[in-house]
Amino acid sequence: MAVYTDVGFDEADALVQRLGLGALQSLKGIQGGIENTNYFASTEKGEFVLTLFERLGPAQLPYYLCLMKHLAARGIPVPAPVADPAVTLPTGSVLSWPADAPCELVHRVAGKPAAVVQRLGGHSELDPGPAHCAELGHWLARMHLAGRDFDRVQPNLRGLAWWNDTAPVVLPYLDESQATLLRAELAYQNHVAASSAHAALPRGPVHADLFRDNAMFEAGSSDTPPRLSGVFDFYFAGTDTWLFDLAVCLNDWAIDLRTGVHDALRADALLAAYLTVRPLTGAERTLLPAMLRAAALRFWISRLWDFHLPREASMLKAHDPTHFERVLRERARTPLAPVQSLHLPPAAIAA
Ligand SMILES: Nc1ncnc2c1ncn2[C@@H]1O[C@H](COP(=O)(O)OP(=O)(O)OP(=O)(O)O)[C@@H](O)[C@H]1O
Numbered sequence: 001m002a003v004y005t006d007v008g009f010d011e012a013d014a015l016v017q018r019l020g021l022g023a024l025q026s027l028k029g030i031q032g033g034i035e036n037t038n039y040f041a042s043t044e045k046g047e048f049v050l051t052l053f054e055r056l057g058p059a060q061l062p063y064y065l066c067l068m069k070h071l072a073a074r075g076i077p078v079p080a081p082v083a084d085p086a087v088t089l090p091t092g093s094v095l096s097w098p099a100d101a102p103c104e105l106v107h108r109v110a111g112k113p114a115a116v117v118q119r120l121g122g123h124s125e126l127d128p129g130p131a132h133c134a135e136l137g138h139w140l141a142r143m144h145l146a147g148r149d150f151d152r153v154q155p156n157l158r159g160l161a162w163w164n165d166t167a168p169v170v171l172p173y174l175d176e177s178q179a180t181l182l183r184a185e186l187a188y189q190n191h192v193a194a195s196s197a198h199a200a201l202p203r204g205p206v207h208a209d210l211f212r213d214n215a216m217f218e219a220g221s222s223d224t225p226p227r228l229s230g231v232f233d234f235y236f237a238g239t240d241t242w243l244f245d246l247a248v249c250l251n252d253w254a255i256d257l258r259t260g261v262h263d264a265l266r267a268d269a270l271l272a273a274y275l276t277v278r279p280l281t282g283a284e285r286t287l288l289p290a291m292l293r294a295a296a297l298r299f300w301i302s303r304l305w306d307f308h309l310p311r312e313a314s315m316l317k318a319h320d321p322t323h324f325e326r327v328l329r330e331r332a333r334t335p336l337a338p339v340q341s342l343h344l345p346p347a348a349i350a351a
């Protein structure tokens, strides 16, 4: 379950009224998710999601919430966060603001930092087909471009530095073959990150956790394709390479979840739709195989960490870490599989 912190009806009602959303009509804990406490909140003005952040603090949250606001304002379907009209912002460039500057999108509920965002319509598609992947690829490229003029910078907090810090913490729980894989892959990713091709990768705000369960679709019919109604859960977003974001998506949306094996139809659909909005650079084409491994490593480490070092073992339903070990081994075994979808001769890419 994911209600780590109980929120009383009266406290939630006071918050939504202060935000100008009218009286609270119902408040229902959400059972999905593992990071935060989430509630569906119905008010006189509509349907919202109240999130209490269990690990993230006020220093990081403005980046995520302001990014969502920025994207929503540019027509990218994401849940727009609701501002507190009573908060006065500092003047001048956001880059000159003190680290503890108030943020009109970060509230306080039950002693935790919290946000209220619009509730998206539709449902997650946990068994996506090529049409869902095409919608996703299109959304991702539009989101990357729309983030170019976002004025805040915050590193991906689950990036290379975190992998380097966390690997020694999880290594004692691994058998010899797993430990060898983890050490070797980390060394390889540090090497890639220091390369000139990596330095040349375009970057900006990325979602960095865009799995099947973080997107909503309105179902299609026999003559209309499904339509992506929005993407949520930006709480692992950060400033990173666009290619990393694409690799995270390919590793979840375009594989067989039982085996980790690449699914060419779905990968083709995702990549083709992405490329209609933004072509990949030469450096991106070169580094796609390495980045697919990086994205698998990121979630293998975080799942190992959640699994072996849970915050509250009785409540946390950690994801299976061995899934991403399989994906990583599969990516290393067939590095060029998704690259065929870019319609380049493999030699040109592997070089
Ligand atoms: N803006 C939204 N609109 C509609 N439903 C939402 C929205 N935000 C969250 N949800 C619902 O709440 C569930 C849990 O949210 P989420 O996946 O963000 O959990 P989390 O614990 O914050 O993150 P994680 O997925 O990283 O564990 C989602 O599966 C979805 O059903």
Ligand SMILES: N[C@@H](CCO)C(=O)O
Residues within 6 Å of the ligand: 035, 209, 211, 236, 299, 302, 303, 319
């Ligand atoms: N999407 C992540 C969980 C939240 O980061 C995973 O499946 O491991």
